Every structure is written in C-alpha cells, then in structure tokens.
Amino acid sequence: MLVVIIWALESTGSQRMSNIIVAGEFTEMFGAVEHPQVWPSFLHQAGEIELGLSKIDGCQLLVVASEQKREATSIAQSVTKQGLVRSYV
Numbered sequence: 314m315l316v317v318i319i320w321a322l323e324s325t326g327s328q329r330m331s332n333i334i335v336a337g338e339f340t341e342m343f344g345a346v347e348h349p350q351v352w353p354s355f356l357h358q359a360g361e362i363e364l365g366l367s368k369i370d371g372c373q374l375l376v377v378a379s380e381q382k383r384e385a386t387s388i389a390q391s392v393t394k395q396g397l398v399r400s401y402v
Contacts (some may be wrong), residue, residue: 314339315358322365322372332371336381343374 321335337343345355346362364374379386 315361318342318362319365322362322369325372326365326368331369333369334373334375336375336377337376338379340376341376343376346374366398 318337318339320378324334325335327347341352341355342358342362345352349356349359357372362372362374364401
C-alpha cells in the first residue's frame with residue numbers, strides 16, 4: 314500500500330500538479346498521517362507520506378470505500394487486463 318501512495322504522490326509532484334485529492338481504501342495509512350498518536354506503529358509510513366505531501370501544494374488525503382471508486386477500478390482493470398495503457402495518458 315505504501316508503495317502505491319508514494320508513487321501517486323511522486324508522480325503528481327513531478328508533474329507540478331496542485332490542489333489534488335489522493336483517495337483510496339488506506340484507512341490505516343491516511344489515519345497515521347492525520348492522527349499519528351492513534352497509529353504509532355505506522356509512524357515510518359506516515360513520515361514517508363508526509364514527505365510526499367510536502368512537495369504538493371493543496372494535497373489532501375481521503376479514505377473512500379470500494380463502492381465509491383467503481384469507475385477508477387474499471388479504468389485500472391482496463392489498463393492492466395486489456396493493455397490500454399496509452400488510452401488514459
């Protein structure tokens with residue numbers, strides 16, 4: 314999970330994007346960033362995420378349930394299963 318979040322933040326930061334929302338089913342990871350005292354075993358991961366966040370102006374983390382991200386899942390599956398990599402660039 315951490316690799317996915319870091320990749321998203323690094324990719325977004327390298328494109329100099331701002332005011333974005335990173336959404337996913339990452340309750341523990343995002344919770345550790347927002348409330349580190351509640352998630353002490355995730356301090357290292359929270360630090361890595363905070364480093365990525367610091368490079369993007371206006372970046373927010375949002376926990377969403379799988380039902381809320383059906384379209385994103387459909388796009389991801391079409392890229393991986395059907396090889397439509399360039400269709401979404």
